[in-house]
Amino acid sequence: MALPSPSRLVFGGLVATAFTLMLAPVVTVMVISVFRQEIVSFPPSGFTLRWYLNAWDRQEFARGFISSLQVASLATLIGVPLGTAAALALVRSGMRGGAAISTLLLGPLAVPGVVAGTALYMFYLRAEFWLDRDITSTLQGLVAAHVLLTIPWTVRLVTASLQGMDRAAEEAAANLGARPFTVFRRVTLPAMRPGIIAACLFSFIQSFENLELSLLLVGPGRTTLPVAMLNYLEFRVDPTLAAVATVQILLVAVLLLVTDRFVSIARTV
Amino acid sequence: MAALVLPASLLVLLLLVAPMLLLFRISLNEFSPTQMMVEATSAANYLRAVQDPYYRQVLLTTLAVATGSTLLALGLGFPTAYWLARMQGRWKSLATITVLFPLLVGNVVRAAGWLALLGNGGAINATLLGLGLIAAPLPLLYNTGAVVAGIVAVVLPYMVLTLSAVIEGIPRQTEEAAANLGARPMTVFRRVVLPQALPGVAAGSVLVFVLCMNTYASAVLLGGPQFKMMAPAVYDQFVRGNNWPFGAALAFILLGITLVLTVAGSAALGRRYRC
Numbered sequence: 001m002a003l004p005s006p007s008r009l010v011f012g013g014l015v016a017t018a019f020t021l022m023l024a025p026v027v028t029v030m031v032i033s034v035f036r037q038e039i040v041s042f043p044p045s046g047f048t049l050r051w052y053l054n055a056w057d058r059q060e061f062a063r064g065f066i067s068s069l070q071v072a073s074l075a076t077l078i079g080v081p082l083g084t085a086a087a088l089a090l091v092r093s094g095m096r097g098g099a100a101i102s103t104l105l106l107g108p109l110a111v112p113g114v115v116a117g118t119a120l121y122m123f124y125l126r127a128e129f130w131l132d133r134d135i136t137s138t139l140q141g142l143v144a145a146h147v148l149l150t151i152p153w154t155v156r157l158v159t160a161s162l163q164g165m166d167r168a169a170e171e172a173a174a175n176l177g178a179r180p181f182t183v184f185r186r187v188t189l190p191a192m193r194p195g196i197i198a199a200c201l202f203s204f205i206q207s208f209e210n211l212e213l214s215l216l217l218v219g220p221g222r223t224t225l226p227v228a229m230l231n232y233l234e235f236r237v238d239p240t241l242a243a244v245a246t247v248q249i250l251l252v253a254v255l256l257l258v259t260d261r262f263v264s265i266a267r268t269v
Numbered sequence: 270m271a272a273l274v275l276p277a278s279l280l281v282l283l284l285l286v287a288p289m290l291l292l293f294r295i296s297l298n299e300f301s302p303t304q305m306m307v308e309a310t311s312a313a314n315y316l317r318a319v320q321d322p323y324y325r326q327v328l329l330t331t332l333a334v335a336t337g338s339t340l341l342a343l344g345l346g347f348p349t350a351y352w353l354a355r356m357q358g359r360w361k362s363l364a365t366i367t368v369l370f371p372l373l374v375g376n377v378v379r380a381a382g383w384l385a386l387l388g389n390g391g392a393i394n395a396t397l398l399g400l401g402l403i404a405a406p407l408p409l410l411y412n413t414g415a416v417v418a419g420i421v422a423v424v425l426p427y428m429v430l431t432l433s434a435v436i437e438g439i440p441r442q443t444e445e446a447a448a449n450l451g452a453r454p455m456t457v458f459r460r461v462v463l464p465q466a467l468p469g470v471a472a473g474s475v476l477v478f479v480l481c482m483n484t485y486a487s488a489v490l491l492g493g494p495q496f497k498m499m500a501p502a503v504y505d506q507f508v509r510g511n512n513w514p515f516g517a518a519l520a521f522i523l524l525g526i527t528l529v530l531t532v533a534g535s536a537a538l539g540r541r542y543r544c
Contacts, residue, residue, distance in 0.1 A: 007454045015352050018345040018429070021422040022371040025382020028392055032385050039390060043399070082277040089273035101274055104281055112483035112527055114500040115292075115520040116285060118507055122295060122517075123288035148284050151277050209375030212485050215504060226377045233377070233490050237384040245378040252373045256366065264362065 026249060033242035051239040052247070061244050064228035070139060071224060072207035075146035080199050082147070083154025084192065090155070091162040102155065109152040113212025120145055121216035137219020145213055150203035157202065161195030194263035201259045205252060296517035306513055314518035324502070324519070331499040334413065334488075335481035338420040342428045342477050343470065345421070350432030350469075351462070355441075365430075372426035376486040383419045383491055384410065411493030419487035424477040431476060435469025436462070475534030479527050499523045 036046035055061050086105055090098050108116065124135040135141040169191070173183045211226040218227050225248065232241055299309040318324050353364055371379065386392045387409035394406040409415060439462065447461045448454075463470075488498040503523060506516025 005454070011348050011352075014345055014348040018349040018425055019367070021345070021418065022368065022425050024386060025379045025419075025422060026371055026374055027382075028385045029378060029382040043395075082280065085273040086277035089271050093270040093273075095271040095274075101278055104286075105274075105277055107281060108285055110528065110531060111285065111289070112479075112500065112523055114483065114485055114503050115524045116288070118503060118516065118520055119288035119292040120284065121507065122513070123284075123291050126291065144284060147280060151281060155277070205373050209373075209377070211375065211377055212483075212500070215485075216507060226375055229377045229381065230486060230490070233381055233384065237381055237388065241381060242385065245381045248378050249374050252370070256370065256373065260366070 029242045029245045030249060033239055033246040035239050038238060051243040054240045055243040055247075058240065060223060060228040060232070061225070061240075064223050064225040065244075065247070067139075067142075067222055068208050068225040071142045071146050072204045074139075074143045075150050075207045076200055076203045078143070079147040079150025079203055080154050080196065083151045083199065084158050084196055086151070087155045087158035087162060087195075088188075088192075091159055102159075105155045106152045108148045113210070114215070116148070117145075117213045117216050120213070124217070136217055137222050139222065142214060142217055142222065142224070145217055146207040146210065149206045149210060149213065150199075153202040153206060154196075154199040157199045158192055158195040161192050165191040197259060197263050201255055205255065208251075209248070292517045293521060295513055296521050298514040298517075300512045300514050305511060314515045315522065317515065318518050318522055327497045327499060327502050328522070330497065331482060334417060334420065334484075334498065335478050338417050338424065338481045339474055339478045341417065341421045342424050343474055346425055346428030346432055346473065347466075347470070349425075350429045351436055353429060354433040354436035354439075365433075368426050368429050371422070372430075376423055377490075379422060380419060380486045380490040383415065383422070383487075387415055387418075387491075410491065411496070413492070413496070415491040416484075416487055416496060416498075419491045420481055420484050423484075423487060424480050427480065428473045428477050431473035432466065432469045435466055435472075439465045471534060475530055479530060482523065482527060 033051055034047045034049060035044040036048045037044065083105070086101075089095070090102055090105075095101075121136065124141055128135050165188075170183050170187050173187045174180075178186065209226055210224070211230060214224050214227055218224055223231075225244070229241065229244060295306070296314055297310050297312070299307045299311065299313065301307045319328070349368075353361070353368065356364055384391070388394070389406040389410075391409070393409060394403075397403045398406065443461050443465070444457050447457045452460065483500050484498055485500040485504070488496060489501050492498070499519065500523065503516055503520045506512050506519060510516065
């Protein structure tokens, strides 16, 4: 067998380095979360699952987890239908100014999270003054901000699935006597389904893990999980924090696997 | 039908465009230690952001880190994207999901991983100490290198996925033809693959550079208190300094650089390649 050529070796080395950089932090966190000793050190003196209970006992993590679940679910439930409707109109109505509107709807992706977050914070403070009610550090305020994250992803993914669809199928259904709503329900909607499912996945995850947009909008009574983790990490990293991070990693993995049963993720992105 | 875009558009107008306009208005105000904010129309905050040595340094650090990280991500991402694009069948979707997965795991989670790897008691130092290769832990954390490693890890999936989409569109026969005509692998890459992949290189680099410019978690957690980039500097003005007008000006400088690059990048692409 011939020795691999130098350029093949370099190529393989670069690919291996890229995968190591991407995966090493994720794997390390998962491994540390089951170490028995509290101060992170190697080799471990044994393995335990008690840090997971410990993490749940810490209010900031338990509350942050529930809060993030609520915010991400509500933001997805509101944002995906809005984004889907917009994508349908953009692709199908052939309206004038469609390009401008699609730029507007993708805007939340172009504005840096910290910038959008500070702008919303100022806006909320102003609105609180006018409306005389709390908006910052409330569930509603956070959900409204996170809906903003879900719209560009939904518009992008649903638009892609609509553009790949053959319109002849809709015309055929109409010719065979289906009424417009039936055509939509039996032909158009199924064609949009992969886009919508992928949009739900991305929206939920984007919202669940969002840090920058939420930083200024959380408050003492309501913190999201990533913000709680950031505050903790500024002082130390220990197995308890690693356990919280691992739960988040597993949640993403489960969502990916479940979604992959319905649509091929590798082909959607 | 067209009315269906209204709810989403109104929402973005209310929650993004209106707040941005308000933030811009605030950036023209003046800061007063007693009243916090005085109505004004001046560019003083913007001038201070580029003239004050501290903030100029923050901006320069951010630009340098973003440039370095983008180049590294390109160097590592291109071979990986090529490898991914030329894969077939089941393995390909598995590899794609392996690249996508870290992207979906939050930045804070990955920063926690780097802390556990690079810290004084972390995996790398503990292994080296255990093998007797070093006598005291190496200071791997709280420096520019740690921040760059953290950022590159965060942006690599974006680079790889953008590039591999473009490389997949390059007909394999062009490479085979060049090889048959006697070109060595490096020459095939330089003369055949790279020129055809340039739109992807440009798109990926612009996307990644913008992400790097806006880094928050990696900069705060891996850089330590002395290390400052733009996004944390903006946040600090609102939380610690309470100087809203100056914070708003910093935010708009960051946004300006981001938008100019994005627009310039897509314009350059549109003119040359129409894709």
